Amino acid sequence: MSNSPDKTGSDLLVLHTLRCMGHATIDRIAAALDPSGARMSESDVESELIDLAVAGLVTRSTGEFGGGWNLTGDGRVADADRIAAELDASGARAVITKAFEDFLVLNPELLDLCSAWQMRPVGGTARMNDHTDAAYDSRVLARFTEFHQRAVAVCSVLTSALSRFGRYQIRLGDALAHAEAGRLDYLTDRMDSYHSTWFQLHEDLLTTLGIPRDHQFG
Numbered sequence: 001m002s003n004s005p006d007k008t009g010s011d012l013l014v015l016h017t018l019r020c021m022g023h024a025t026i027d028r029i030a031a032a033l034d035p036s037g038a039r040m041s042e043s044d045v046e047s048e049l050i051d052l053a054v055a056g057l058v059t060r061s062t063g064e065f066g067g068g069w070n071l072t073g074d075g076r077v078a079d080a081d082r083i084a085a086e087l088d089a090s091g092a093r094a095v096i097t098k099a100f101e102d103f104l105v106l107n108p109e110l111l112d113l114c115s116a117w118q119m120r121p122v123g124g125t126a127r128m129n130d131h132t133d134a135a136y137d138s139r140v141l142a143r144f145t146e147f148h149q150r151a152v153a154v155c156s157v158l159t160s161a162l163s164r165f166g167r168y169q170i171r172l173g174d175a176l177a178h179a180e181a182g183r184l185d186y187l188t189d190r191m192d193s194y195h196s197t198w199f200q201l202h203e204d205l206l207t208t209l210g211i212p213r214d215h216q217f218g
Helices: 010-021 025-035 042-054 073-089 093-118 132-163 163-180 192-207
Strands: 058-061 068-071 121-122 123-129
Touching: 010 042, 010 068, 010 073, 010 192, 025 068, 025 163, 042 121, 042 123, 058 132, 068 073, 068 123, 073 093, 073 192, 093 121, 093 132, 132 163, 132 192, 163 192
Parallel strands: none
Antiparallel strands: 058 068, 121 123
16 A cells, blocks of 8 residues: 555546535535645536536536535446545555544544534533533533544544545644634534534545445444
8 A cells, every 4th residue: 555645536536525525516515625725626626527417427406595516326326436446446445444443433422522512501401502601612622622633543544545535634624723713613513514524524434435324333
């Protein structure tokens, strides 16, 4: 296994990013695909999506808020086949499998943290957290910060195996930094929140390893 960047094409990266997001607009795909903004612009992503649509792998839906893009059935098959080939070529299956096991250890804790952030005990009853108790929010945010250090360790191992996983570490770090700066919705209440990014990483790991969500181990 080599630590050099994998040679995944931009078309596969766009297709796979959309697969992990489920449904998304061009700006969200571009931000998730390349959080540093250094390599793929929204126009680049749109061009790739148009080519993928011509190939029958993605489709665009319209709606009140501008619609978005989705994979077709053929697109899901194509993504699974390409990602499987990428993993086989990398020789990194064992590394990513072990990292996924470590991810699964962290996953229940992250879900508990998100619940603690959204609900606050008041008089022995859990109520929606209105974020008026600064001390409570500070304690939960400190737990997120501690959790993030362990999440970074897992992401680092994944990135050493397949460089495309590096974007998750950047996105998780950015979301946490926003929350620590007072933009509290970046933990659980945005499409680019810490929780949403973690969910997409989970989808990515399942897809990469070819594990159906309802048959995962851990």
